[in-house]
Amino acid sequence: MPERFGYYQNELYLQGYGGAKPPFSTDATKLEDSAAQVLEPEAFSYVAGGAGSGATMHANREAFDRWKLVPRMLTDATERELATTVLGTPMPAPVLLAPIGVQSIVHPDAESATARAAAALGVPMVMSTASSTSIEDVAQASGDGPRWFQLYWPSDSDVCGSILARARAAGFSTLVVTLDTWTLGWRPCDLDAGYLPFLRGLGMAVAFSDPAFRQLLEKPPEEDTPTAVLRWISMITGTDRDWSALPLLREHWDGPIVLKGIQHVDDARRAVDAGMDGIVVSNHGGRQVDGAAASLEVLPEIATAVGDRIEVLFDSGVRTGADVLKALALGAKAVLLGRPYVYGLAHGGEDGVRHVLRSVLADLDLTMALSGHRRLADLTAAALRRA
Ligand SMILES: Cc1cc2nc3c(=O)[nH]c(=O)nc-3n(C[C@H](O)[C@H](O)[C@H](O)COP(=O)(O)O)c2cc1C
Numbered sequence: 287m288p289e290r291f292g293y294y295q296n297e298l299y300l301q302g303y304g305g306a307k308p309p310f311s312t313d314a315t316k317l318e319d320s321a322a323q324v325l326e327p328e329a330f331s332y333v334a335g336g337a338g339s340g341a342t343m344h345a346n347r348e349a350f351d352r353w354k355l356v357p358r359m360l361t362d363a364t365e366r367e368l369a370t371t372v373l374g375t376p377m378p379a380p381v382l383l384a385p386i387g388v389q390s391i392v393h394p395d396a397e398s399a400t401a402r403a404a405a406a407l408g409v410p411m412v413m414s415t416a417s418s419t420s421i422e423d424v425a426q427a428s429g430d431g432p433r434w435f436q437l438y439w440p441s442d443s444d445v446c447g448s449i450l451a452r453a454r455a456a457g458f459s460t461l462v463v464t465l466d467t468w469t470l471g472w473r474p475c476d477l478d479a480g481y482l483p484f485l486r487g488l489g490m491a492v493a494f495s496d497p498a499f500r501q502l503l504e505k506p507p508e509e510d511t512p513t514a515v516l517r518w519i520s521m522i523t524g525t526d527r528d529w530s531a532l533p534l535l536r537e538h539w540d541g542p543i544v545l546k547g548i549q550h551v552d553d554a555r556r557a558v559d560a561g562m563d564g565i566v567v568s569n570h571g572g573r574q575v576d577g578a579a580a581s582l583e584v585l586p587e588i589a590t591a592v593g594d595r596i597e598v599l600f601d602s603g604v605r606t607g608a609d610v611l612k613a614l615a616l617g618a619k620a621v622l623l624g625r626p627y628v629y630g631l632a633h634g635g636e637d638g639v640r641h642v643l644r645s646v647l648a649d650l651d652l653t654m655a656l657s658g659h660r661r662l663a664d665l666t667a668a669a670l671r672r673a
């Protein structure tokens with residue numbers, strides 16, 4: 287029997303009645319603040335930080351604040367239907383976990399804990415190429431849970447093919463190709479601390495466990511980590527992959543393909559022309575182009591232009607149930623939750639991620655109810671007013 291998300295509210299109140307407080311806050315902002323207390327300062331800054339002045343990261347949140355919900359009354363929203371299917375993946379609510387690399391810097395159980403928490407709720411996890419856990423180990427932790435794989439696209443086609451074959455064999459159903467991080471943005475927090483986890487050999491589990499990648503090295507990564515790291519980084523950065531190269535991915539992947547990092551309506555149209563199955567309207571949580579538009583700001587025009595031809599997903603700035611509702615009303619089919627679940631992981635491993643997910647989904651369920659929406663299909667721009 288699938289969890290009724292709103293019931294998490296009762297569970298928390300009843301715990302309080304018995305004298306117990308939830309171990310972690312139900313408020314994403316507070317969870318971020320307290321994550322600063324439990325994480326190494328460099329690791330916290332790496333997760334929380336944005337590109338440049340942080341303007342785009344803050345703009346992502348401000349854009350949500352500009353849209354207000356306009357609740358409707360007496361609409362028979364007693365029972366809500368949140369379940370949906372995106373690109374053949376059934377999910378209990380229109381929420382996935384965004385690909386987030388190098389989770390070992392926040393918790394030793396890293397992506398395995400995230401995979402177990404997501405699977406327990408049936409929420410799809412998008413595993414990052416920059417994970418600290420191998421494809422096969424994440425698949426094992428995920429069990430029967432839905433899982434998608436995010437690609438930082440290696441220029442070497444044998445390595446690319448090998449990684450994708452492993453992901454497919456391990457039960458990852460959809461490929462998410464990230465386009466906005468072909469080189470790292472200007473990130474003052476990390477630069478000032480001289481901190482980039484990858485240069486320390488972290489977040490390399492996918493590459494270092496890959497036979498095709500290992501074959502290219504004179505010495506195995508365990509013997510000469512710096513050389514292996516630099517070889518890998520040089521392989522996944524650069525612009526020698528362009529729109530014309532997208533069909534090559536089809537040779538290695540027979541499932542749906544989604545392009546992540548789309549912000550311009552013309553790029554959304556190009557994705558359609560290239561035969562892609564979906565896009566993620568995302569500015570990488572404001573970590574790449576400082577001064578770029580808020581992701582929510584560009585969502586409506588993109589959804590209007592291509593939403594009937596391609597699945598439009600959204601991320602960057604989602605923190606609450608109301609945020610999810612707003613993104614759906616502005617045309618997204620589903621959203622990807624980013625930093626908040628990493629703060630859950632930092633606080634309590636698998637339990638922490640599960641708590642964050644249950645909180646966001648319960649909040650979404652109750653916000654749908656109190657705004658008078660029973661079905662996801664009811665959510666249109668008419669549910670909102672721009673402040
Ligand atoms: C610490 C961190 C690592 C990330 N690693 C990846 C990654 O490996 N691949 C990827 O496509 N996006 C990555 N992202 C971007 C997220 O997938 C997502 O786009 C972003 O977190 C959304 O913004 P939000 O966290 O503010 O909601 C990362 C984000 C953070 C915060």
Ligand SMILES: CCCCCCC(=O)C(=O)O
Nearest residue numbers: 387416467469470523573
């Ligand atoms: C050279 C790209 C590695 C970046 C991987 C992690 C990431 O996406 C981030 O935002 O940080």
